[in-house]
Amino acid sequence: MQDANCGSMDIAQIFTPHLTAIARLMLSQLQSAKDAGHRVQKVVLIGGFSGSASLRQYLEGRLKELSVDFGHQVRLTRGMLPGEPEIAVAHGAVLRALDKEKGPDRITQSSYGFLRTEPYTEAMHPGMKPRIDKLDGERYIKNTIFWLIQKGQQLPFHAESSILAIHTFSTTEKQLLCEEILYVSDESTESHYRREHPKNRGHEEAGRIIADMTFLRDEGKIEPIEPEIGYGGKRHYRVEFDLVMIIDGRNLRYEARWPAGGGGEAVIGGNVNIAAAFRPGTN
Template identity: 30%
Template sequence: MKSHHTKQEPDWYISVDFGTTFTTVAFYRRGTPIERIHTIDNFPGEKQHNQTHRQIPTEIWYPKKDAYPFGLIKQRDNRMRFGNEVHRMAEGDEGVDVRKIYDDADRISMMKLLLDKSDYAQASKQRLQKTLESIKAKGHIDEDEDIFFHFFREIFRASKTRLGSDFDEKSIVEVTFCVPVCYSPSAVAVLGAQVERAMHDVQFGTDGQSPCNIFVVHEAEAQAMRALTESLNELDRGETFVLADCGGGTLDIGIYTVALTEPLRLGSEVNEPMAMVGAGDLNDGFRSLVKSILCKELYLENGDVTIHSIISAEVMFKFENDTKRSFQYKDTEETYSFRIRGLRKSRSDDRIQENFLVLTYEDIWNIFRLTVKEIGSMIEDAVMNAKTTGYMVSKIVIVGGFGDSPCLQSYLLEKKDRIAKKLGSPLKLRFSLKNMSAISVATGATMRAVNKASGPSRIPCQSIGILRHIPCDQTEEYSADVLSQESKRNDQEGADYILNTILWVVKKDETARINFYKLDHPYNAGKTMEIGAVEFDISNLKQTIRTANRRTGETIDKAVILVELTVIDRNLEFTARWPPKPEGEVIQGSRKFFSVASAFTPGTQ
């Protein structure tokens, strides 16, 4: 097997922050100033077309299996929805008739949890698995990971449109996807395979046959690139900091050291337990509060209009896009109004006014309290745990969409002073630039992809092998233990073969994998996953090979080809030759590619 690098630079760098609840896509065009990293905005279903730095929900929704056009429903309406479209559908913005062809049981959210094998978020994982079984039974997917393919396919399809006329089929594209530090190589491989599959399907930077350029970055390194770049003059090599990713559904905290400051590279890390806490909790708390206040205002309901639908259509949008983003921790006299058409003034509850629901500071603070306090407590635990393991934290860096919250920021500024006193050492608290926390991973990943210098050594963290059927022939160089495995007779050849043995072509280390043991052998059982298959079409050589066989005395039609494997950058190339020798002719159309980006530590060039 050969290995070499290509020199062609991408025209476009595309980075995907595939979050638990929200996803961001950033892009950069080669040759422009590095400061000009933008995000893909105005995805299908977007309500606020005038805003930038927007994320989309990490959700897809499949239509009912037996749904057909009726009434005002057109055939084009009967399709899988993704991102913003899912939320618009849930809020009833697409119309009552369209909503009827979608079952709540077929809505996929928090799909990223499928890749997390830890004990955390078990309840959410069980709900996800139940939904996957439902849509699998209805024929929407064959395998669980198909949901990733469907989501990325729509992401790339929309991105091609949003990039405009400067992007065409000749554009060279590198896609970077981000993964948590805690992900196993197999989880990265699953995600990478679906990214590659989606790129081929949409022909995003590939004609569907040529290799895909894929790069993998740890979320923490991407976050740090964005959040700390503005204050590089404050960083010292060897310095330790806590990075808290406050997202929509999860809180992810890590302790990192600075390995290099130019370019910024992270060293050793300690990961704290993740927690199911985030901005999404505020939505749930707010919805429950409003529902409890309006539960007796039954005059508002009429036919398909219910208290629940009123909250979704008239109240949640303002909370999500205004109140939640602007609520101040210390504005104790502030009130918050939400228009509800037809609402009548209540004699028993001052919050219920004519056409308006008016909430107090205490109402909103009670929604925020548990979430911000839990985040503060977990950050404190991380700082103190670092001290016990020999790391003295000097900075706390807050990233993630919820990191922009004025309430959370004010609370953490107070909390930081208490932590510093307990630590006995000064602490600095750093936030991303205003309204940039949510996109810090995607934009930071783009910065990391553009500058790959001083990354990890090119040492595999995952072994990659190919399946081979080997003959039970003592003249071959196989050990006695290998040849003792169960074999199967090939009646045409009159020979025995051991089927589905593995030849490891990329090894994690010299002792990681032993060649030519069967897939179900104890060496391999339960430790492997299929990342793809290669088929070579030799039908046009059928007569040529048959004639050559007769000349050598072969009595059966037997095709022997030489398959060359070459690692090119982060791709594994397969090329077939016949006759089966190095100088043999390349079989037309036999060049096949797989991305093996997941086989190397994220950040490897």
Template identity: 45%
Template sequence: MTSSYLNEAFRKLLHERLETERDYLEHGRITLDGIIENIIINEFEYKTKRRFDIYDKQKMQETYYLAGLENDRRKGFWDSCIIVPHKQIEDIFLTCLTQIAAIMEAQIEMARAKGVFVDKVVLVGGFAGSPSLREYLIRHLDSLSDRLGFDIELVARQNKIAAVASGAVLRALNKENGPKRILRSSYGIRRDEPHHIQKQHGTAKPFRDPVDGLLYVRTIDWVLKRDDKNALEPNQICQPFICDHTFRVNEPRFLCQEYLYVSDSATESHYSINSPRNRKAEEIGRIVVDFTFLRDQGLIEAKRETLADGREVGKKHYRVAYTMVIKVIGRDLRCYAIYGKKIVKRARINIASTFQPGVE
């Protein structure tokens, strides 16, 4: 009951916060419900439920990463994160903890009515490690003990937790005999490559950019390939690459968007996104970087494209170019947009499922 209630209450909170962002967050197979479930599984379950303390005097806010979320401080969205005040999470926990305490007290009173005096309450289950749950029940039992006239102790059974922790330590000390860090899926980024710059373009149908007037082929660059013979390092950096985007002179904002893909079969880069080789590729997220400041601060200028023969094509436009660096840190895929030697945007995607169980 505890786990499902907390998840449902948090799910409702996220729906209320993100409903107004649905139009740009949902695209292709990406839905708001799927985004929320991903946050619950990768962030709320792993981070908040295990360590959130309603009695924490610092009252630190909680942050939940969401790739592509546009900044809006009024809504509590900043740096691709949903910011949730401590009080809101506390209210979710308290509603649940109050119900648990009421059930516990009713059971104790029922036993007392039958002449059985409970002196210990054993806390078990996955949520038993929650500091909020333990402290709340300890305080409630102290009050109940004073009222009933006998002591009731809370016992948190941690033997199973200790066994799991011990196993993890042994595994960490014996990584040579554990599973290697071999990817079971490929991860790539969508690229618009100049037509015929790569032989893989073949007969792929190009499109003409409405701004610069040049021909491009939309492809996927698989920066991390499944079943690569070389195991990944715990902190591995992929080859950096340049991203560039064009904008009309009257474009209100210069939002550069990079689309991330995953595939259980594709490994060859530069093929059209519609190629049979990429038919099982699925979009898993976006990185959105706002470069409007480059125009506003006069750091770039508008111009037309000039061909090798001197002819100008397309419309007068701005071009934004920056470096993208992708790292694999532990079991996370981290992306960094870099301009002028500074990180202007970062994003993180958990890729634990692509490794064999037991991989650190």
């Protein structure tokens, strides 16, 4: 077994990359602050490595160079006493939790949308082949995803958006059950494409609800629709309601509301935590 000898050159090769990486981060933050109009004059080191004499000496040298470029002095503060770095981190965490107005923007890293059967239009569905619904005789594109929230979008703390959901049922159906599926994707942003289309790559089911709309028929709130002459179709029921997505901080709630058109009451809903869709520290 050989003895491990470690000379000054070896030590330098081990620690120099760490020193330069820390200096690069510090200089980048100082430049960002300057670009934002802030005049920074002091740099405070915290954390376990902040007590390193080598680190302080290296950063002081880089700050002297930076001070010349900035036209004013930027220096390191005095060394902290034992326990002070931990206290500084704790104080910073509390202050950050109390005031996040200047924190990271609420930019979502994921898209959220609903599975839909959309009325076909050439402008919205170029190159797609529609299917004719056997009940109402209309042309539809089935199993598309409509991304109500798109990756890269800045979201307010509270927000609502909705789309119209349409379901048709034979008059012989015992129950009018409307299933709605919520999807999430870290890649997709474009709506109106079928679920398995490459534009919807990376989609995953995030939740689903089944809205029982049988009461609309039983209470006489909807009537059977007779097929129009020359258009095909059969006698059927048509159920329309708003499919609503509600953002509440880091929570996403989705609801089926009837009647459609705004102001309807929630028939059923579900919840999804979307904290992972934001950068750490986002309110």
